[in-house]
Amino acid sequence: MTDTNDTRPTGGEAQAERQSPLNRLMRYLPLIAPVLLWAVPCGVLLYGGQRWPLPAALLGTTLFAFGLVAMPLAMARGHGRRQQDWAAIVGDTLLGASWVLFTWSVLLGVLLRLALSVLGVGEGQDRARIVTWAVLGVTAVLLAWGYAEARRVPRVRRLDVQLPRLGAGLDGLRVVLITDTHYGPLDRARWSERVCETVNSLEADLVCHTGDIADGTAERRRAQAAPLGTVEATRARVYVTGNHEYYSEAQGWVDLMDELGWEPLRNRHVLVERGGDTLVVAGVDDVTAESSGLAGHGAHLAGALSDADPDLPVLLLAHQPKFIDRAAAEGIDLQLSGHTHGGQIWPFHHLVRIDQPALAGLSHHGPRTLLYTSRGTGFWGPPFRVFAPSEITLLVLRSPQQPTSA
Template sequence: MTEASETRSAVQEAPGASPSRLRRLMRHVPLIAPVLLFAVPCWVLLYGGQNWPLPATLFGTGLFVLGLVGMPFAMARGHGRRQQDRAAIVGDTLLGASWVLFTWSVLLGVLLRLALTVAGVGEGQDRARIVTWAVLGVTAVLLGWGYAEARRVPRVRRLEVRLPRLGPGLDGFRVALITDTHYGPLDRARWSARVCETVNGLEADLVCHTGDIADGTAERRRAQATPLGTVRAARARVYVTGNHEYYSEAQGWVDLMDELGWEPLRNRHLLLDNGGDTLVVAGVDDVTAESSGLAGHRAHLAGALQGADPDLPVLLLAHQPKFVDQAAAAGIDLQLSGHTHGGQIWPFHHLVRLDQPTVAGLSHHGARTLLYTSRGTGFWGPPFRVFAPSEITLLVLRSPQRSASS
């Protein structure tokens, strides 16, 4: 999400407000957000005029208080120094469930109540209870569906991408993209193997992984990542780091991917030739790499392109879409990214847009640069995907010269 440096800059430049006061407010956001996630649904479902029997009200309130206390505790034990996977699963699940419940408590608590009032349906208590059951029903359905969406093998999204500088010998070049697999507390070794089988069925010339392989170290998540070694590509398998690698010993992931037969493109490129034409495939470390303090890790586009013919088309791997500003300035033809998850749980994509230029799909930037942002192959944290389906992407590169002659 928004980098710390950007937050500090916004605080310093905010007009008409005391920087120190804003800093104090920002410090309280991690405390305020969980309270709102549980307090708003609690009020809408239990105290919005329903007049439930006292035992039911007390029981429901107790559940919300338990969630409010339990979620941060489980998250701290699961993702903090202890790294307890079972606690992480509980905390992540509570986070996702509370977000969905909060969203629909707000929407239905206002819109449905208003619609019922306008339609003259029910009196105060009856109307409030209709809203309660509607919120609970919608939340239950979305969580069940969202869990199934998160755990299934992603569907393949296919699209053709026309690159004006691509030579006719490379027309039809097939690029498979996976990203944000996020192997984590929930063991997904079988899921990983099935994803790799799906990728192999695409018979791609080039297979790319644009980072965020896992949450945890390479040693801890090796079993889930090992199936990546079975991926086949006619020409190359390439990988770049994501921001989550820098939370968990990034060099270990670079070494493991190299061991599994993938080429880590750490600010370097390779050349792929076909039919007398050449494609430059370049990659950069994630934009958070330098701030990690890990020696030699940083996003360095000039280094990635050093020695490449500037007249050749360039396919760039960069984990975060925001890197496209640099890519466009350098005249990159196509950048492949992930990171956003398409928002993962609606309507979180609105917050993603505050930090990234795009959430999903193909977009144009600058004079000739195209950016494809994948919604991701796996999921981060909460095991839910709501209105943001995962994907394995097959991009077929097209040359204008070949298209014109065919």
């Protein structure tokens, strides 16, 4: 592996992130989301024709009112200026639970009620109570399963990726991708160790981390991130920043990753050579870096490719899939991204698709460019993953000059 010079974006070259429809919508979510997430289930479960005894109705209403007040207060205390981890855990858990409860209150409150009506099952109060217990049962099962899914070590997802310009000497290059580890309020130091052990078992040539290392400063999350220093690769360990680094002192994370022995691809590239052939491995800062106000931070693809031979294949690390438009315009061969979490808790993926061109997996963009979007290795906020499993990804790069093998 040979290194290249670090090239920083200039003011005229850097592009500020445009406000997407999802970003505009997110401005108003803190105001309307808590009311919808708690009021809708309250109406479906307590006031949809069940005629509960007054004490039960009052108790249920009190619990929903408590959730409506406690969730935003705990999240503000946990993620705001005070950064209290216990409050973040409470607020995030209530957020995830209310989202699942809201989703299935809407779906079963309409679809199951309609099905029971068509089938002639129950009448009035009986039908309403069937819906109530179905919603509560499905929610409980999904939250228990989703919590287990979020806390487990991700399964390895393996796929071969053929790159037309990849030289025969690089055929079979093993690239392991982890991303969105989101070390945070829940202590996951042991989980981090097991993730790194799994990565090492894959005997990677190149290990990549495409950002969102943690929620919180490097000083606070050091113990959870420390196992990243044990990751092994025959050629290089490289990473790029994600948007969450810019919420919590990005430079501190750059310094810690350097201390742990990871190569920063902050608008620069390295060369991976094997068998007489060369692969350009480039990276850019997250698209939110420019608006962070940190000097020298900003996504700058031209700088990342500066002095690279244009005839060589390029593997690009960019945290957000939406960078693919710029990558495709430059003829990048393969972009690796994270950020989406695959939606994390179904059906949130519909909102993610408003903002991003891909949710998960391999997709084609333009005549030459491939994008692989990981569902992420960890989780953000609510400690649940519902129908969006986490992953550690092993991509085996294939040259068209060699037969593909298993």
